[in-house]
Amino acid sequence: EQAQQARRTLEERQDTEGSRVVSIPLNVAFERNEKLLQAIKEQDENKSLTTPLLPAQEDWEKAQEILLAEGVDQEEIDRNLQVPVFFTDPPISITPPGTEEPKIAFFFNYSQLQQAKRAVSDFDGEDKVVDWLRAINLVIQDEEDKYFFLPTEDLIQTIQAQQEQQSSPSRTQPSQDQQDVQEPDQQEAQQTP
Known part of the structure; x- marks a missing residue:
């Protein structure tokens, strides 16, 4: 919205x-x-391009709630939080499509984080949030490639709809790309020690 x-x-x-x-x-x-x-x-070198990223309102509100509970003041939240990225401590690992190794998941949607937590039996982790730029820096600086961003449900649905439009009606088997793009609850989640 x-x-x-x-x-x-x-x-x-x-x-x-x-x-x-x-x-x-x-x-x-x-x-x-x-x-x-x-x-x-x-x-025209005087023209520019503006492409803001806008989180869902409910994710923004949940991020503020988490940060305020951690003792971060509202002024700091307003100054430093552009797009919230959710994770847990200890982290949840999910095996991304097309890979064999589980990776620590970052979530743009709080609801997807909750789905992943429910998929891990006896999960006893704490919800955390950082700005997306800090999360991206963490991913970039990680030499072991152990983090990934879980696509949002909206993006998954968009990709699936695009793939359905591109596929011919005579095909009965889903393409490998369609098989790789799964809802979060279809992916294997586990608690990372």
Whole structure:
């Protein structure tokens, strides 16, 4: 709903050429934004590109609740939290599609974190939250490649819908990509010591 409101705000401005709201993986978004920004700068170096990431309102509220309970003051939350990323302590590991090794999961949706916690028997972990930039830095700095971001349910549904549109009606078997994109409760979750 925040993304749709941002779109409406942009459409009302006279200096915008149009906008739309899309669900795509962050790595794809970064690549596209970089290419688009270069193309814009080549045409007019005074123009810029704004691509805000907007969390769901319920995730934002839950992130604030967790941080306030940890003793972080509201001013610091407002200053340092752009997009909340949820995890647990001790961490939950999930085997991502296409891999054999479980990895520590970061969640953009609090509800997906709760699903993963329910999938781990006798889980006794504490919910945690960080800003997405801190989580990305942790992933980048990790030499062992032990972290991953669980795609949001919206993104999973978008990818599945795109794959269904691309597949021919005569196909009865799902493609490997469709098999790899699963809802979180279909993936194996475990508590990481």
